[in-house]
Amino acid sequence: MELETLEELPSPTMENTTSNQRKIATVPQKMIAKELNCYFGKSHAIKNVTLGIPTGQVLAIIGPSGCGKSTFLRSLNRMHEVAGGTLTGEVLLDGKNVYDSDPVVVRRRVGMVFQKANPFPTMSIFDNVAAGLRLNGTRDKNKIAEVVERSLKQSALWEEVRDSLNKSGMSLSGGQQQRLCIARTLAVDPEVVLMDEPASALDPISTAKIEELIYDLKKSYTIAIVTHNMQQAARVSDYTAFFYMGELIEVDDTKTMFTAPQIKRTEDYITGRFG
Amino acid sequence: MQTNIPQTTAEGRQQQTGGRDQKSEPPVVVSTQNGTARSTNVGDVVFKNLTLLFAAGVFSLVFVMAYFMYKGSSLSIAKFGWSFLWTSVWDPVKGDFGALPYIFGTIVSSIVALAIALPLSVGVAMFLSELSPRWLETPVSFMVELLAAIPSIVYGLWGMFVLVPFVRTYVGPFLSKHAGFIPLFTGAPYGFGMLTAGIILAIMILPIITSISRDVMIAIPNSQREGALALGATKWETTKIVLSNAKSGIAGATMLGLGRALGETMAVTLVIGNSSKISFHLLDPGYSMASVIANEFSEATTDLYLSALIEIGLLLFAVTIILNAVARLIVWSVTKRFSQ
């Protein structure tokens, strides 16, 4: 599918046309949420958000607690409905609306890493990483072993576990478990990786490792990461979007966002006046 | 193009044209549990419908049972109608049946059981929910559960060999001596009788009344207790308040216990004496609905005889279902009210 650029669709980001925002809009967007409204019953969690995730880049989503960052992320890989939510609007992946496709297929192309590491407790490290493959029908033992090794290398866990692949997934430390989950997600070869505060439950060293990881992954995947840690967003991302109370307030490339935000509310948040 | 560009910023929204009302658009995705919304996956559809089938089976089981019991009792219903309930003759030879003695025995033994079990159960429930130290709560609850797990035949065996002689030797004479002026507490000196049946039933229904009462009392929010204590109430007075909140839940628990008592067979059969005479003396032998079915079913020679016995079963079925249904609704609504 052709990636959309500014000439082919209405500016997916902001109406106010400064040169900075035009800059984002010209970049190819792997996924675009259009006029997205998410609800939990009557509660309106995401209000008319249109936002694109640039291909091969890292988009950080920041904002105070409860502003809808996670909800937005989950609407991208159709996990919002698993939690009982409803929505209107579209989410385009390579131009096609994910809500018109089989959710199972969508979730294979758009992977997700959760806030709290959730390895499958009854499976070994190897089996955890292989889980996505096996459950989707892959039988070839060699292929599986190959993918497991590759994924564990990609998530910088291989060296630490290569000799204990049969140990239970739960025997690892918190940071290792999270990298295990990342390996598991990568094993099914997604195109987009969504991360919902992946390091918030981890110690600083593990957090640093994960941030390094994200920087490497950018070469092969499109990444969107929700974080409440602004320094992390500044370190890790190319673009940053600021959400407040379910609305998208501002999106820009990270450098500009943190040095010269256009909107006062963004500036207030970034300088710590609230949130 | 400019006017079509969707407004996304907070400031930009004031310029929004048209009165687009998001709320009136139907949601694109209607959620169901576990992300099965609009699942086109064959596996999901098959799985859901297969499990649904079995769940429907469980649902309909009660109705199926009711149907067959009704069919089985049709002969007896046709011949005796409602008088079956208040006639005391039970003559297999002549083909004349009336269930009154059995209904009577069942009711009496159950009432005795409730009279003994209810205060004890509430006492234990009170203990578990309000008074007991934390470490004692689980072992005691567990022991009450074990009491419920004892098979009824074992209760019956113990009842016959231990409780009956006990009633014959001690309880009977004691009651006759000290309460004998009330005819209720007199009767035959066999040990077998409605009182003994009531006692063993009491032991058997204690667990269910206790555990449900305890659950209901625990569900009463702490704010009630704190409110009372803050007014200077003693532990007992606070408990009284909790009890009054839990009243209907305890009533539900009692109904469930009653249901269990009505249908209990083996323990009662071995201690009640199996005599079809209606008597108002507790120590006299009696007969319960479940016991007559247990004793005579395999010997029933004629279709009418069988049908009469099945009709008794139908009565038990109907009464216990109604009791259960009402009781569970009560308990459910009480715990729901307090969990909000």
Place this chain on the structure above:
Amino acid sequence: MTSESNAGVDRWRKFKNAFMISLSLFSAVLVIAPLFIIFGYTLSRGIGSVNVDFFIHMPKPVGESGGGMANAIVGSLIMIGVGSLIGLPIGIIAGIYLAEFGKNPFGAAVRFMSDVLSGIPSIVVGVVAYVIVVLPMKHFSGFAGSVALAILMIPTVTRTTEEMILLVPHSLREASLALGVPSWKTTIRVILPVATKGITTGILLGIARAAGETAPLLFTALGNRFWSTSLNQPMASLTVFIYDYAKAPFDDWNRQAWAAAFVLICIVFLVNILFRLVTRSRYGIGNT
């Protein structure tokens, strides 16, 4: 109120308080006591007669010693086995439905019916099994007994299966769905394996309940003094064995009834203890 009458009221309230607390404690003791009394008595009367002979010999005519309950044990095992084959799948699959799709009015109705079903006296279930199986077959049979036991197992198994599946943390389901695994596969290959331990003990609980039943077998399987493993004929069972031998006027037979009762109560208690241990340790809650 003057301080004197305050003191008087206080004393009375304190007394009432202490009195009711001790009454409550007393009733707790009174309620637990039968557990020990009954178990202890069964132990004392029964343990002497429990030996290997008891398990492998057939019942002997009155007067001859050394009789056993081999046919009763085997009969019970067969009927419980066949009953489980019928009842377990129904209960488990219905339980899966309730856990996965049951948050709707129909699910609530199924749950309600299951609870109502568990309150039906077992003798009534026996009557139903009689009407459904014995009447058409025109004779008593082990199969009819199995059907009665199956019906008795279903409510327990359904509810425990549902509860055990619901105890599996939601994050596991999310992780699997996010990998692009279809929902049904997630349930079967990810959720159920985690819930298996709990479900198994729930099954054992249901089986234990059925194993202890006597009334529904009285006129379905009837009982059999001879060796028979045919489901098409009357079949002996441990519980009916106890009943028959308890009623008999022979001391030796009564003794055997106690022995069998002791075996039965031990099995049932063991399963219950196992259930408690498993459900408590796995998820760290005190199960009720």
